[in-house]
Amino acid sequence: MSPPISFPLREQARRHLENAAQLLKGESQQLIYACLELRLSIEALIYETLQTYAKTLSPAVATAYQHWQPGKVLGLLREHDPLADRSLRVQARRVADDGGPEQGPPFFEGTDSRLTVEWVEKAHRSMSSFLHQRTISQLEKGKPIDEAVLRTEAARISARLAEVLKSEVYNIRITGGFEFSCPRCTAALTVDMSPLILNGFADTSCISCSTAWKVELDKAGEPRIVPADLA
Template sequence: MSIYGVEDYLARAKKYIEAGDENALRHACLELRFSLESIVYQRLRQIGDKLPRSVYKTWQPQKALKLLLSFEPRADQDVTLDICFNTVDGEPSGDWNRIGDYKMFSVKWLSKSYSKLGNFLHLTSLAEDETPPQINASDLQAIFDEIERVSTASILLTMNSITIVDCAVCKSDMYVSASQVEEDAVVDCYKDSCGAKHNIVKLDEDRFVANRIGYKSVPCKKCGKDFSIESTKHGELKDCWSCGQTHVVVWGYASWPIPEKSI
């Protein structure tokens, strides 16, 4: 069995694609989605206990893979790992030994393919009545081929460390990687109802801070707790992360100083 263990999903998907009728192809879409989910979630588990499953278990794979990329910027790129066991004056000497191949989808491909498969797993909406999404075996075969390619990976790599910090707004756990510290990255709170942004600032080799400076929060009209609005669009509804009170967020501006009125 492969390291991702998706053989059964792929075997069933292959039979459905070969059958070729619409009902069979819809079943193939489901098996292919299961394959994508299994591969991405297993890759995230390699980060270890510092990233509990509760952070990503309800997420779709494309969001989960973006999270992984925020920790490890090259996590969606294929890598071949070779190692040399002999050195001379600190430099590798002699034969190199192949450890294995790491393979993963690109975020762009995953987002497109996962959404395409999902289009065929529900009834056509009223908006799609005139131009319903078309399902065909060739499109599903292309997705199958890429999943099968990734499933042949022989190793799983994770090359980062994770530190837990509190969100400055809702106090939920946030997860910051060594890569994000080195890049002075911006990290969002993982709680969907919050989403507050933080600047990661490295202080020295062992310390960093997650600053909320420069971003916007306002008090809830019901419970008084601050909630973030920096990612909120004009006229958008935003629920308080604490009590659930819904607010409408609107922006306005005027010239300053205010012109004097003519008498």
């Protein structure tokens, strides 16, 4: 099977954001076009995330391909991976002689800033509200688009998109987990990374002896396993 085609969606998102910034300097119809450009920037960023997950060819990704709404797409990806819409700060350290991380400052540190499902849905809907023909009621009342409200909302969305596009790293995917031996029967246990990162702990149980365990991260960020009733 040939690898999925990769499109430069992040660059497209950046161009749409730049277009929006220029249009927001104008008035009237230009402001409406700025809203469209911001919507397109949001969509491009989320489709880029989808493109990253497409490599897994999972059922969740296949379902997400059928939707164009960015909030819907990202929501499906979050069901597949709870970290899909979470910003992540990462450090890279060299491996020391003992196999652990080298002490001292990391040789690389950066943040993968991401949009959340809730933010995407609200921002996309907000920009959409300025792209519709005014209703007959609004026309009868002589109620034009409130340009001040539009500019304020567009500025808020632009700032967040710019922050995401300035990320030092992006499209990080954390897979796998920590492997342990059950302290009671020595059977193999694997704990997913997602709950450890999100909550600082993860619950698991041994499929061999049915003992419930809790894996926690200590102050140094190292995982330790303890009985669930003692955690």
